[in-house]
Amino acid sequence: MGRYALQRLLGVIPLLFVVSVVVFMFIHLIPGDPARLIAGKEATLEEINGIREQLGLNNPLWQQYIDYMGRLFHGDLGNSIRSGLPVSDMLATRVMPTIWLTLFSMGWAVIMGVFIGIISAINRNKWPDHVGMITAISGISIPGFWLGLVLIQIFSVELGWFPTGGVDSWSSYVLPSLTLGAGIMSMLARFSRTSMLESMREDYIRTGRAKGLHEFIVVGRHALRNSLIQVVTVAGLQFGFLLGGSVMVETVFSIPGMGRMLVDSIAFRDYTVIQALLLLFATEFILINLLVDLLYGVLNPKIRFDSK
Amino acid sequence: MNKLLEVEGLKTEFKRAGGNVMAVAGLDFHINSGEVLGLVGESGCGKSVTSLSIMRLLKGTPGQNAGGHVKFEGKDLLRLSENEMRKVRGKELAMIFQEPMTSLNPVLRIGKQIEEPIRLHLGFNKAKAREHAVHMLQLVGIPRASEVMNDYPHQLSGGMRQRVMIAMAMSCHPKLLIADEPTTALDVTIQAQILDLMKRLKEERSMGMLLITHDLGVVAEMCDRVVVMYAGRVVEEAPVKELFANPQHPYTQGLIRSVPKLRQKVKRLESIPGNVPDLSHMPQGCKFAPRCAHVMPECMTTEPELLAVGGEGRKSRCWLTQQSEQKGGSAV
Ligand SMILES: Nc1ncnc2c1ncn2[C@@H]1O[C@H](COP(=O)(O)OP(=O)(O)OP(=O)(O)O)[C@@H](O)[C@H]1O
Numbered sequence: 240m241g242r243y244a245l246q247r248l249l250g251v252i253p254l255l256f257v258v259s260v261v262v263f264m265f266i267h268l269i270p271g272d273p274a275r276l277i278a279g280k281e282a283t284l285e286e287i288n289g290i291r292e293q294l295g296l297n298n299p300l301w302q303q304y305i306d307y308m309g310r311l312f313h314g315d316l317g318n319s320i321r322s323g324l325p326v327s328d329m330l331a332t333r334v335m336p337t338i339w340l341t342l343f344s345m346g347w348a349v350i351m352g353v354f355i356g357i358i359s360a361i362n363r364n365k366w367p368d369h370v371g372m373i374t375a376i377s378g379i380s381i382p383g384f385w386l387g388l389v390l391i392q393i394f395s396v397e398l399g400w401f402p403t404g405g406v407d408s409w410s411s412y413v414l415p416s417l418t419l420g421a422g423i424m425s426m427l428a429r430f431s432r433t434s435m436l437e438s439m440r441e442d443y444i445r446t447g448r449a450k451g452l453h454e455f456i457v458v459g460r461h462a463l464r465n466s467l468i469q470v471v472t473v474a475g476l477q478f479g480f481l482l483g484g485s486v487m488v489e490t491v492f493s494i495p496g497m498g499r500m501l502v503d504s505i506a507f508r509d510y511t512v513i514q515a516l517l518l519l520f521a522t523e524f525i526l527i528n529l530l531v532d533l534l535y536g537v538l539n540p541k542i543r544f545d546s547k
Numbered sequence: 548m549n550k551l552l553e554v555e556g557l558k559t560e561f562k563r564a565g566g567n568v569m570a571v572a573g574l575d576f577h578i579n580s581g582e583v584l585g586l587v588g589e590s591g592c593g594k595s596v597t598s599l600s601i602m603r604l605l606k607g608t609p610g611q612n613a614g615g616h617v618k619f620e621g622k623d624l625l626r627l628s629e630n631e632m633r634k635v636r637g638k639e640l641a642m643i644f645q646e647p648m649t650s651l652n653p654v655l656r657i658g659k660q661i662e663e664p665i666r667l668h669l670g671f672n673k674a675k676a677r678e679h680a681v682h683m684l685q686l687v688g689i690p691r692a693s694e695v696m697n698d699y700p701h702q703l704s705g706g707m708r709q710r711v712m713i714a715m716a717m718s719c720h721p722k723l724l725i726a727d728e729p730t731t732a733l734d735v736t737i738q739a740q741i742l743d744l745m746k747r748l749k750e751e752r753s754m755g756m757l758l759i760t761h762d763l764g765v766v767a768e769m770c771d772r773v774v775v776m777y778a779g780r781v782v783e784e785a786p787v788k789e790l791f792a793n794p795q796h797p798y799t800q801g802l803i804r805s806v807p808k809l810r811q812k813v814k815r816l817e818s819i820p821g822n823v824p825d826l827s828h829m830p831q832g833c834k835f836a837p838r839c840a841h842v843m844p845e846c847m848t849t850e851p852e853l854l855a856v857g858g859e860g861r862k863s864r865c866w867l868t869q870q871s872e873q874k875g876g877s878a879v
């Protein structure tokens with residue numbers, strides 16, 4: 240396991256490097272002069288030259304990259320073109336709402352999805368299976384923004400149980416997390432059902448029953464452990480889509496998170512902010528995948544031991 | 548001798564799209580305590596389905612019991628509740644399977660898997676169960692038993708895994724062990740070792756055994772009595788020596804003839820001409836008639852019964868042997 244973990248960790252380094260290069264190049268790939276873009280439309284030639292000097296845009300590209308990385312390591316993400324404020328300061332309040340939103344969404348989606356999957360699998364073709372799978376199919380086919388609006392209409396406007404938006408209290412996260420997690424919950428429900436049905440057909444299940452184990456143990460200990468290995472992998476991959484979905488959900492529920500920030504910064508062509516957010520999203524994606532790989536190793540003894 | 552297991556008229560059917568098929572069609576045999584009964588027959592004749600029906604392990608397949616009795620020490624297993632049956636499985640009635648590579652759970656340690664039935668049936672605590680599990684592993688000849696406890700199945704060879712399966716099955720001192728082709732998937736040398744082990748354990752513990760195989764060499768070496776199955780039925784039953792010396796049923800004769808000389812290994816017994824009949828298109832009379840060299844007109848219309856013929860403890864389901872018996876003549 241140690242070696243496997245080390246391999247995964249080392250594998251992340253080149254990825255992070257590629258991401259940093261791509262994100263760094265982002266500013267240079269936009270048509271036009273970066274200094275002019277950053278300085279704004281009304282800037283004088285002098286001001287533009289000043290900025291060019293200040294940002295080191297006259298240096299060779301590799302030198303600029305090294306400077307960029309140096310600043311990154313000091314937490315300096317540059318200044319917003321629009322407001323002139325340091326991007327890192329602007330991000331400070333924006334990170335947590337998105338992280339909470341993703342975690343809550345993922346949390347309920349995984350628990351609920353696996354639960355429905357198991358219940359459906361052990362009651363295959365009976366009514367709990369049908370109910371579960373209808374739920375799952377609805378979750379996949381309903382568009383997220385529409386679900387969000389419907390939830391707001393019912394639970395905020397009519398029943399008044401939850402706020403319509405913002406992040407003033409924990410209850411503000413309920414409807415957004417439901418909206419964001421619905422698709423993944425459905426996906427996981429269907430996937431864990433298939434995977435459980437597969438595990439239940441394995442020979443070791445018959446062995447478990449032949450030992451006199453209770454069906455509850457046969458399912459919960461023997462079949463589930465094997466299915467979870469696959470479910471974890473798929474759930475991890477879905478995390479990437481959550482990051483994308485958060486942009487939509489944060490807009491619908493006016494949550495001041497990174498997704499909203501991305502939408503706003505694109506609208507105002509605030510390139511330094513966009514650049515910083517791209518870096519954050521990409522890094523987050525890579526780290527989550529790393530985590531999934533490690534978890535996969537923990538769950539699967541073949542990996543843990545074969546790579547001694 | 549008292550009877551440990553009595554199977555009477557056991558029927559198992561499979562649900563199929565075009566109507567149910569009978570994979571086990573009225574099986575009768577018994578096992579005395581401490582005895583090894585061999586169950587032989589070609590592939591697809593219903594040996595595994597028989598063993599699963601006795602253990603009531605058809606759950607998850609389209610198969611279901613369709614009648615008969617399975618009396619274990621007098622009590623009918625088919626009438627027990629699922630709860631009561633669980634107390635029998637793994638404790639008094641244990642089973643090992645043909646596929647040692649897949650019969651153990653790949654994500655649980657060997658120790659954990661052996662301890663499961665021990666804790667469940669013997670009520671041992673964690674430490675005592677572990678001790679007992681190590682003892683069982685030593686008993687089946689696994690070196691470094693306490694280290695193997697922490698291994699995962701994929702770290703062991705097929706032979707070692709089958710030993711683990713045997714250790715697990717024997718851990719609660721079952722009175723009857725059902726072994727469904729326990730050595731078929733193993734190398735020849737490992738096969739011999741496993742058979743020796745099973746023989747030794749059986750004698751030490753005076754346990755009954757139902758040994759399912761299609762290898763007549765294994766039968767000759769291991770069994771006291773033999774039941775020959777064809778198309779879900781018993782066609783012949785005999786003590787092992789008599790069976791080989793003087794097989795009554797033409798099917799048994801074919802089986803014995805098809806064993807290659809010089810103890811070459813056979814995977815499938817296929818040298819009897821023709822094929823096992825399709826479950827959904829069973830011949831009307833004797834199920835073996837279409838392949839039988841001695842077929843007579845009545846064989847095609849009426850199925851013979853399983854009747855005592857040819858000596859002490861012998862039965863055969865064949866018009867020819869039954870007729871020659873009546874005439875006082877010798878069997879075919
Ligand atoms: N899960 C199942 N679903 C449908 N039919 C089955 C199933 N299992 C067994 N059968 C049918 O029951 C019959 C007997 O099968 P069984 O596995 O008992 O044969 P066997 O004697 O054990 O053969 P082998 O020597 O190949 O193990 C076969 O014709 C098979 O088609």
Ligand SMILES: [Mg+2]
Pocket residue numbers: 594595596727
């Ligand atoms: Mg079989």
